[in-house]
Amino acid sequence: MSDQQLRPAIAGGEPIRPPDEAMGYGGQSITEDDKEAVAEALGGDYITRGPTVDGFEERVADYIGVDHAIAVTSGTAALHLAGRAAGFGSSDEVITTPLTFASTAHAAVYSGAKPVFADVKPDTRNIDPDAVREQITEDTVGLIPMHYAGQPCEIDELLVIADEYDLTVIWDACHALGSTWHGEPAGSHPDMAIFSFHPVKNVTTAEGGMVVTDDDNLAKRVRSLRSFEIDYDSPGHEDEPWYQVTEDLGYNYNFTDLQAALGLSQMERIESFKRRRDEIIDRYEVAFTNIEGLLTPTVKEGVDPMWHLYAVEVVEAFGCDRKRFVNAMHAENIYVQVHYVPLHFHPFFQDEFGYERGDYPVAEGVYQGLVSLPLYPEMDNEDVEDVLRAVQRIQQHHT
Template identity: 45%
Template sequence: MKTAPLARTEMLPYGKQAIDEDDIQAVVDVLRSDYITQGPAIDSFERRVADYVGARYAIAFCNGTAALHAACYAAGVGQGDEVITTPITFLASSNCALYMGARPVFVDIKLDTYNIDPDRLAHAITSRTKAIIPVDFTGQPVEIDRIAELARERGLVVIQDAAHSLGSSYCHRKVGALADMTMFSFHPVKHVTSGEGGVIVTDNEHYYKRLQLFRSHGMTRDTTLMQKNDGPWYYEMIDLGYNFRMTDMQAALGASQMKKLDGFVRRRREIAARYSEAFSDVEGLIVPYQHPNAQSSWHLYILRWDEKYFNDGRNRAFQALRDRLIGVHVHYIPIYKQPYYRSLGYSYVDCPNAEEYYQTALTLPLFPSMTDQDVRDVINNVKEVAVILKND
């Protein structure tokens, strides 16, 4: 395949954090304070996230995976239960069920939104189903109204995996105020970062207390939960928990970044709109569809390469664009294809849409600090590669 001369001198990544001097100073201030862990910066960060999304409580964890694990614990997920989720997500969305001894059940996606299909989800619920973990893939919220109704009818807990969707809304309500529990991730490629970090938001006091317990060894100083009280120093371990705490350094960075979230989201939406406008009239390229009730915060921009027009198009486009220093990526391999999951008996999973999606999906660079020239580079190179692949 012929390629054009490289226009760039360094790789443009698919995602990247945006750290400024205010963020650095916030971390330095914590380092100079009395507390670098289990201090006041945690409460401040939690309050900022809760207030932003309109939730009563927020509980910070060392990472998003730990947060999902804790949410399954709070929901009472246990041995022999089933937890429904999507196969097109990161491993943590289903691993959290395995951690609790439950079995993940994978339900196919819709080929327009790439999110879990509520109609198929309804047919997957059994007497063993305990929870549903729908994932706001790429930043587009799931059809949470339909999923929540199904859950209410059957007494299930909804844990919304919103790792991609901080700043998104559904029916003009912020993600974080829509499910029983919602998880946000603060990994460096997400909308805002705390280095590593995760938060669960909820309005439910029972879940809040269980989440707090789980992240700190199952240990409490709450006298209403203890069997006795020997004095101000006294604590009791009343369940088996983990050390999933976030540090104050992470929390300070996260709180500083939260002040910039709306600006970051605006820039992501601008870039996504430019991509969709540029590629919508290119034959064979499928731009993302946005559900009319969903306002995405655009963690990822997925461009699909229709196999009717491109022979092995996604794979060839991946290499051609990487050769041109456009750091495209693929999100995600269906989880059930992983060797560990196959060893658990997931040798055949009926998710044809997920299979088709995986064969055609390519993630384009998208992050707030991209320059207008970066955006033009992506657009021009994608268009050139599309022409070459169709004529090759």
């Protein structure tokens, strides 16, 4: 092999992938069937929220095994409405993880409540139930755990805490559509769960999100908030068909029949998406047994994640630090990503709520090494081998 082939691109070698074949860490899978489904919906009577949205909601509710599913414009909108439906308010505290996307904590903030972080477990990177207990005060009213990378949290322990302190739980299951915990689908636990259908997620509708619940009252409230909080059948105005009035501060988070058509078509392939994600991970895991200093995800007993992310940790024995590794992978035109910069590092949470670096040491320790390697169903075996070759050549160069 020539020196050019051995040397990583960051050190002057030829990149593993040419720039026009650069690879991201995730991405959608769109087939002709998906396109036809959207085109057909476009020719229907409704292109905003219509019967196809109802169909998609039923499909996801059946899949998760819950009574209600309410589709909205994004996972962020789903969190917003779930927080409002939970009744979070200005003197309340809501406990969540610092190792998540900002929207998870925004579910508390949008309703005027304070997000309180509880540290994570180093192995699963999920919120630590013991840390949750430590953060409970008399103002705590809610809990928003997030199933990191698709691996369900310690649901049983968290539900015991919620029960003990009468907390409303919103499971941020954006990563975990298709995952199970002791045979039970992620998202099927009380009180509510939310999903995202962003293109990198396990199923996509371009943008989109959903609130799922078994609770009739919460579902009614979310439905109403989604669509302006308008009472379309105001009592006493039966002979005034135009009489539609807002009952509270609502939003326009309506999902469209076009998105729902794509979602229904994608749900047909959810099992094959999971199979392909598992195959890619199996290949990574075999290869990484020979790579020192690259920690692969730990899977808890009884869970079957549909991995959304393949998040490894680059530690000292690898030979270079995470920053160098990420930049070296980018130089190979493989755009790995980091999930996430802990929320207490963000200026918003520091300025508004006084959090500081150092507050959540476990999350910070994990963050030091975190990198999400490419994982998406459209990756073929060659793509996977490219990632492995890039990782290997970067390590060889640094050791």
